[in-house]
Amino acid sequence: MSEDQNVxxxxxxxxxxxxxxxxxKINYQKKLDEIIKGLDPELPPPVLLLHxxxxxxxxxxxxxxxxxxxxxxxxYNPNIFPPEEYHHRVEELGRLISELPVxxxxxxxxxxxxxxxxxxxxKGLEKIPEGGERCFACYRLRLEKSAQIAxxxxxxxxxxxxxxxxxxxxxxxxxxxxxxxxxxxxxxxxSDFKKRGGYKRSVELSQEYGLxxxxxxxxxxxxxxxxxxxxAAEKAP
Ligand code: SF4
Numbered sequence: 001m002s003e004d005q006n007v008x009x010x011x012x013x014x015x016x017x018x019x020x021x022x023x024x025k026i027n028y029q030k031k032l033d034e035i036i037k038g039l040d041p042e043l044p045p046p047v048l049l050l051h052x053x054x055x056x057x058x059x060x061x062x063x064x065x066x067x068x069x070x071x072x073x074x075x076y077n078p079n080i081f082p083p084e085e086y087h088h089r090v091e092e093l094g095r096l097i098s099e100l101p102v103x104x105x106x107x108x109x110x111x112x113x114x115x116x117x118x119x120x121x122x123k124g125l126e127k128i129p130e131g132g133e134r135c136f137a138c139y140r141l142r143l144e145k146s147a148q149i150a151x152x153x154x155x156x157x158x159x160x161x162x163x164x165x166x167x168x169x170x171x172x173x174x175x176x177x178x179x180x181x182x183x184x185x186x187x188x189x190x191s192d193f194k195k196r197g198g199y200k201r202s203v204e205l206s207q208e209y210g211l212x213x214x215x216x217x218x219x220x221x222x223x224x225x226x227x228x229x230x231x232a233a234e235k236a237p
Pocket of ligand 1: 028080130131134135136138139217218219220221222
């Protein structure tokens, strides 16, 4: 697929005239398949900036995408609370990258950890339950920095591991990435990594590599929600 075609297909996804019900049916895995099919195996692999939230979510995505791309993993997650959790996740990610057999080169860069960036981005949305507007602002914060870094390092594409989670909204993630891709002039790689058993495979790989799997998304609010759910379950008859 040419660059022009790719940008057009990205625009089509975010066309404001497109009805929501049609948008919800977009198969991002199929779009990714088309891009991969268009790659020339005789040429060096394109460079992908892959935003990563944690090692478990990255495991399947790296196993899959390193077959086709040279990957720079970008760990940028100012949303994570508390700091010990943030540091533990990036350590696990580094360990995974050093142990996972991959076809093409993988490097890791870490973004700035300033939780204030997150609290500013979600101001006024704190009480919205997981999966709503607070999360969309959180996706945007992390994807915007990823698009900037992708542009700065001259990457061909950028994307995020986030869509592997059944709790994440793939439509929103792809819409935001497409929009930012146009702003920063770098191609957004379509993704819905939970398709084709991606999430299940990430659980298997996490077991195989003994990866730490957190039981909440990452921010203070999601940890609080999980705690309340746990307490409610304990009280249930
Ligand atoms: S629940 Fe997850 S995606 Fe939503 S705001 Fe918190 S860390 Fe971000």
